[in-house]
Amino acid sequence: MTVPIEPPPTRWVFGDPARFDPTDDLVGIGADFEPGTLLAAYRHGVFPMPGDGAGDPPYWFCPVERGVLPLDRLVVSRSLRRAMRGFEIRVDTAVAEVIDACADPTRPSGWINREIRDAYLRLHELGWVHSVEAWRDGQLEGGLYGVSLGGLFAGESMFHRARDASKVALVGLVDLLSDDRAGERLVDTQWVTPHLSTLGVTTISRSDYLRRLPNLLGVPEAPGLARGPST
Structure with missing residues (x-):
């Protein structure tokens, strides 16, 4: 790693x-x-x-009020579990493409500009930013990217080109983080949206988040974020 x-x-x-x-x-x-x-x-x-x-x-x-996803709170519906069978999860094989797809100006409430894109690609080159990607038949259909700091994965954005592909990528991320220290890890989603709430994302207070942050940062990064393609 x-x-x-x-x-x-x-x-x-x-x-x-x-x-x-x-x-x-x-x-x-x-x-x-x-x-x-x-x-x-x-x-x-x-x-x-x-x-x-x-x-x-x-x-x-x-x-x-901070949006967070404790790994054991992830909600995987029956239909999502079926959808997962058709995708392959890869890590860091198309980081720029994932960020560009998240930055698509035709998406509502788009916020990722060139400066943001370049900044997070620099962080990726240094080893701090990862993409989790959902591939099907050799095509990138969805994914997410974020900053990995110890036991904290700070999610930045996600996208899909095929139904449920972004959800599949989130399930893939949780799987990658679910090692023997899974209980000490947390996915930070910043805020909660109706879409994220259906997947188990909830809120904690700013004070609670900041209180937990030092311990999160002290956990080693999950080895799964450095592994190759999986199905």
Whole structure:
């Protein structure tokens, strides 16, 4: 298993999370998308979104109610279990394509711009970002990508080209994380959507998330994220 490369430290300070506004998900504006800045943010429970306009600085969020998926809470319906039989799960074989599909400008509420794309590809090259992909008949039909920090997988986005393919990728991710320390791992979905809630995603308070974060970061990365294709 490849050990991720630690980038140069950020020159920005995210501050004490205890000082975040307890009523607002937005906790900062500014800084940059350099690898060291992004990793420092996730280690503080914060993640970025692009600004409202071209050239605007990043916005940084730490949701008051955080969307999370404990591995044992994943809901796999009978129909989804049937759908899984037709897909092959691969890891990190098409990271750029997964991010580009998630960034498709025709998708509603699209937010991934070129700057975000390039930043997360740099993190992938350093070993911190992974894609989990659902393939069928040699075609990429769905997937997701996110940042892996110890026992935390911070999911960024997912997409599908075929029915249930993004759900299959999420099931694949949970399977990859389900080693002998599965109970110490967590998938962070940032917020909860109606789609994610059907899969078992729930919310915990900001304070609970930040309290759990140090222990999550201390868990070794799941070996499954470094393994090859599986069916």
